[in-house]
Amino acid sequence: MREVAALAGVSLKTVSRVINGEPAVSAELASRVRAAIERLDYRHNRAASSLRRSDGKSAAIGLLLEDVANPFSSALHREIENVALRRGVLVFAGSSDEDAARERSLIAEFTSRRVDGLIIVPASHDHSYLLNERRAGTAMVFVDRPAGFLDVDTVLTDNEGGTREGIAHLIAQGHRRIGYLGDLQTIATAAWRYRGYMNELAAQRLEADPRLVRLNLRGIEKAEIAAGELLSTSPPPTALFAGQNLLTIGAYRALRKLNLHKRIALVGFDDFLLADLLEPAITVVAQDAGALGRAAAEQLFRRLDGDRSPSVHEVLSNRLITRGSGEVRP
Amino acid sequence: MREVAALAGVSLKTVSRVINGEPAVSAELASRVRAAIERLDYRHNRAASSLRRSDGKSAAIGLLLEDVANPFSSALHREIENVALRRGVLVFAGSSDEDAARERSLIAEFTSRRVDGLIIVPASHDHSYLLNERRAGTAMVFVDRPAGFLDVDTVLTDNEGGTREGIAHLIAQGHRRIGYLGDLQTIATAAWRYRGYMNELAAQRLEADPRLVRLNLRGIEKAEIAAGELLSTSPPPTALFAGQNLLTIGAYRALRKLNLHKRIALVGFDDFLLADLLEPAITVVAQDAGALGRAAAEQLFRRLDGDRSPSVHEVLSNRLITRGSGEVRP
DNA sequence: TATAAGAATGACAACGTTGTCTTAACCGGT
DNA sequence: ACCGGTTAAGACAACGTTGTCATTCTTATA
8 A cells, every 4th residue: 555655646545545435535646546556456455454444344244054065054155145245245154063162163263353243053052152242342143043141133934833834734634643853952943843843733632652753863864764763663654744854855765765755745844956856746844045044144234234222033934835745645 | 462461460472472372481471361361351353463474364265156055166165164174264255156247356355355365166267367466475276167367276177078978878878869958158167068078979970960959058947948949859869968967957857847757868967966866866977076175275275385386287087976867778 | 815614635643463672580601 | 700591571663554633725705
């Protein structure tokens, strides 16, 4: 910047003014400065700038996902990027792998780089460690799962309601014995979905058979094995509900292997690519990951724009998409 | 930091020494400093630190992908994150959407934040604009596609060879009329794949029928329409090769709609989730996105560690995975 | 013509760190 | 008691910017 000022024959401060678009610069000097910037291929150093600025904004946010490579996370990521980029804000992304320690260390890395805000899909359950950070002015929004011991903006989907809708759909098709495959119960969304299953059965006065429930399953293979086992209880279930997309795929694999995919109904939570091309196509309770990301990012930027109102808790609804597998009759 | 120094009763510089693990600090002072850091919940400011440090390292890199939400990109992303995080380096991710202007502006945002390095899946074809950046010391690696007008480290997969293997496989099954669906020819990988198709046909002395080729297709729907049209030429192809995963899905959709999925062979470039559960399961030429990411990140860090040797061009091979759709006989 | 008000510009300090250099304290050997 | 050498600690400047304030110049008004 010093060199630019020298070449343009102006002071450092004038260059700074031109770069920041401050009005009090004559057209003459401004164009001289711009020419010098061009000629020297000068690049503004935002790190230094944000260090000195009074608002201290770095124009970067941190995004903590379960895994940047999973489709739900990356759809969220994409929408957040869209909202952020429109404002010239860049996104640091990191994967927690459902590991509380990794969550903390990633967030520490984010904050040590002085991000303006954090969007968090939490893996842990106690977020009091973020209190200081918040007091220091970092905006934050929790997405998909709630924060623990921290009063903070949150955007969720209606996990319990969505599951109840899926279960009610199966019951309406005549099913009475519905198996359930669930993810780690420590994940709040998984617990809510399981609650939805239990509550809907109860509401419809159906007895819940504990032999038809398998929880704490992680990944396609575990789900496939568990589904296989469920299908061999007697009497067997006539329908399965899978509480997450990988579990749905695992369940479908098991059904295919036993050649039961046209005889046992299947409804899954979370939509996934190609669900419509399987045989039968899979009925799902679809979350709109993009909408979730958009809502979270917009809430974050509202805070960054100075909104100091009490914490907002938004809940997006989910949609049952019937495609065939959920309409198989007992 | 000043407050920490005051509380511990030492100078600023001593606190800095403790934080950076410099040896010349007595155990006594070091522990007093650490206690003060704890008590004041002090957080090191890396932005200021990297501004002052002689090496100027920000411990952040920029990653330009086609779209953070597409499975290939996000698998790449994940492996890069793994390598980077092991060294305490954070990743800014951005999506170019195949738009050259967006590529440039994202890279400008990255560099204005003084990232230490860039990993780029390029959308544009002229990267001479990066010359200054490189001269300024930013490390960079191109992945999946080559750079234009810039001599730089690159990690690719063998697109032409992979395609030839796929086509050879179809020919070996007895196919003589093989349709081809290709992505935008401006994308280098798409052009290479098409070349692989043409060259393999030529090598096996088969005539290429231009009516069986559809290029510049973007997305599932365009591919589905194009595949439908190809299948109605006369005489029709007995096999299709799709040059990209979305095109493969589109082609499969078309085959299903015409109920030809068990009579016309299909091989696709790029593996995708659930390819093995379709009916028939899809034979593909699989790229290992994770390996690509790992190789790129490792090369980048080699440069950041001071490697000044001439540009490296690495080419990873692809693997034909036979699952059924490619083994349908004419 | 004198003067106040406003606009354009620059000098300087400061943001939170680390590199460099200096000083102080201590050690063992004569 | 003195020396050279080592080690620990601090003073100060600097990284590349922007906020604050002072200065100069212009213009309109009395």
